[in-house]
Amino acid sequence: MRRVLVAALGVTLAVGLAPARMRPKEQEKPPARPAAAAPPAGRFVVVLDPGHGGSNTGAAGVVLGLYEKRLTLALARAVARRLEAAEGVEVRLTRRDDRYLTLRERVRRANQEDADVFVSIHANASPSRGQRGYETYVLTPEALDVDARALRRGDGPARPGVDPEVAELLDDVERGTAQPWAVRLAERVQARLRVARGEAGDRGVRQGTMDVLMGPTMPAVLVEVGFIDHSVEGAELLRRDVRDGIADALAAAVLDYRELRARDPR
Secondary structure, eight states: OHHHHHHHOOOOOOTTOOOOEEOOSOOSOOOOOOTTOOOOSSOEEEEEEEOOBTTBOOSBOSSTTOBHHHHHHHHHHHHHHHHHTSTTEEEEESOSSSOOOOHHHHHHHHHHTTOSEEEEEEEEOOTTSOOOOEEEEEEOGGGGSGGGHHHHTTOSOOOTTSOHHHHHHHHHHHHHHHHHHHHHHHHHHHHHHHHHHOGGGEEEEEEEOOHHHHSOSSOEEEEEEEETTSTTHHHHTTSHHHHHHHHHHHHHHHHHHHHHHHHOOO
């Protein structure tokens, strides 16, 4: 996105928070991908962000010793393998092992890679341990307000030879341009997860103010793949077949989005 625009011119997980829900206009199952379909031309860079890591363990699972940081890393690696098998796709992980990264470090890595999409992978939890399902977050429009610029200053992509104030302005323009596309990416994530995990668990596309979504200059989403502390769903997330299904869904959603952008590159 930045290349086109310039040519023309634990994330704190709020457990229990109930942000506004955005209902996608289309709820049908995603179309099957033709096996022989020609991939869109050009380099497509995906940054996957396994949530938490190191001393930031994330939510505790229903099984003793299982933490969110381990599940998210396993899923990110599995999604990366699937995407790397697609022609023209380059994948970067913000972390490849059990290390601590600040939210700003994750954002900076995505911006430095000039990524086309940023997907932060998480598992949910609730005080009652009784909730279940999957949901995908995009940034609220209010979070793009100029009052939040101080939180993002210096996190944008490198712009050699560009005045720093102009660079910050370009960063903000790109963030604003990316938001409608982030919603479309989130819709595709939910559509693919509905197929993999069932309609009953669909909690929809939601708006949030997670810091890790505030800085990227490309379409960015944060997906909660399920409730790790739920007695049933938490145990399911330990199963290899369930994780494989989720990884398949996330990879397919990203490729769906790539095809969409190839048809409508604005």
